[in-house]
Amino acid sequence: MQRVCLALPTMRPCPGTIVDLAEEAAYAVANFEVEVHLLILDTTGADEFARNAEAVAALDPVPGVFVHHLGEAQQREFFRRVTERSGAADPELLLELMVPGDVAYGSCVNRIFLGAAALGCTSAHLRNDDADFQVLDGRKVFPIHHELLSIGRPAGEAVAGVTRSELDPADADKPVMLVSGSFMGELNVDIGEIRELDPEVYRDVVRLWTPPVWPDEDRDAMVDVSFKGTGTEPFTADHSVLGVPDIWDVFMCNVALDHRGYEVLPLLPSVRTLGCDYALLHSLVHAKLPGVVHNRHIVNYYTPERRTGAGFVPYQMGFVKLLLSMLYLYPVYGGMIDLGPKLLDEQYRLKVEPILELVRGTIDWDQAGNEHCLDVLDRSYRKLGGKYAELADVVAGRRQQLLDEAREDARRWAVLIEAWAGLVAAARAEGLRPGVDGAAG
Template identity: 60%
Template structure:
């Protein structure tokens, strides 16, 4: 029986999302016969965690579904054990990279990867707490439908279960390693107000995440496509495409990855940085691993906090750090594109050593381009005025610190890649919180699915 991890990282109230994702887990178990581990990684405040625990306990028991609601203390205890067993040097630093004391989109997903490995799962299916499912004739449209149809299968075999196949003959024997959709609704990054206030400033700011060597035409195309996801058209019928995945149409609230991808390379653990969880999309595409992109898009909506007072400042800082991270990520992407299929070994597995070398080289990049990015941001936000000008004032004395932190994030990523193999190996031999070693063992001879749904670790 196929064992999967349906993961929901959260740091905000989302009881309704837990109920909805519970329905998706039930759909996966009932429709596909999957053994589903619904994993809620909870970094929210105490009242919200209590509400989430109640929501998890209230899920209707379903054969084949096990629910794990883990707070940060439970996650930390698991990570300490895994890091100790891995024998990796600098265990305290590694723990900080895996569970920092602030927001990290990459780190929370890396924790899901290791916990999925401990649970014996063969894939991770990630959702977000600030999104909901579309409805068709009153019924939710679950992305996991396409994910379980094709993920992990030999690509040539998966071609029968997609609308369109653009699979290249050279990739037919490779596994489908990524299945994803996007979102409909508001921009995925909350910069729409900038576009409304001043389209030129919007262009200048958003184009900062393009490689500096791109032409003006390429940058314009990037600006037009950025953060738009699946647009606004609601779901009416299924469409899916097999081949080199169009990662511009895949969002991390709507993605599934095969274990052979995330068990080889982690995500960047950068803190307070938007987009730090998208690295593996580039790995799959550039390494020529087949993917499926579908149109069961999730509905995106914003939480009010990111548009007011300290929330606005924090969010714009994360956007700034995202732009600065491109100095170190673009060269890695470029090397991966140039390496292509040679990023895979003879068994179609990602060669982490090649990516590690690229990340190490990138960490020493000259900072001049990031100085220019900060100059453009400062000028543009002051032209916008109001709270954007206030944010420019907030940013000005922090420039040197931000430049240092962007480089440190690249160096930390290299460190985590180097430790990742031993961490994954140790996770395989470590029971997830609330389970026994047998519960966490990979499916095999003599293993059986749980009789029903249970909530573990939610107190």
């Protein structure tokens, strides 16, 4: 029987989301021959953790569904054992990259990937704590429906489970390693207020994350689609397409990934950096692997803390760090596009060596592009005034630190990629044990 990991990373109390995902897991075992491990990686404080734990304890037991709720201390202890078991020369550094003690979206998803390996799962199905499922005729619309129809199967077999196929017959033997829906509602990065205050400033700022080598018209076209989902049309009937997806149609907030991808390439372990968790999707798409894009979109919403006085600057600094990370990510993505199917071995698995070489090649990249980025941000934020002028002061005060951190993040990513195979093997050998590691069934 196929064993899959339905995963929820959270840093806030979200009992309603936990109930929703338990329902999705129950739907999966009722409709597919699977065993579902609901993995909740919880980095909340004691009171918030207790609220989430109460929601877990109140779940009705469902045969074939196993719930694992790990707090931050439990995660750190598990990954300490994994990093030490991996045989790496510097397990303390790897532990810091896996559990940095601060918000790190890529690191959190990397913990999910190793957790899935420890549980013996063949796929990871990622959800967010700031999104809802759509509802049709009183029933929630679960993305796992399309994911389990296709994930891991040879693409030629997956044709039977989609409503339209654009599959190249030459790709029929390649596995479906990516199934994704989109999202509705708010932008997936909370910068809509900038657009409301000054559309031109918004365009200048968002242009900073477009590839600088592109023509201006292409960069402007990218601004128009960036951080947006699928619009407002609600779900009425299933629609899914099999083929090589466009990178703009896949989202980490609503995705299933096959282990033959995530057990090869970890995500960028940057701290407090929005959008640093997409490198694996780029590798699968640019390698021309078949995937499925479906319309069981989730509904994205904003949690209030990112707009409060205390939360505004840290959140927006995460966006600044996203912009600076692109100096190091775009050369990697461009190299992936150039390599195409050469990123795969004879069994259609990702090859880590060419990706690692691309990442290492960016570490000493000229920082002039990021200097320019910070100059434009300073000018743009001061034009907006108010709290954005205060944000400009914070960015200016941390200018050299931000430049250094972006470069160091690239170096640390290379270290993690090099150690990843050993970490996966160690996680699989270590296993997640009920009771000992905070798991409950």
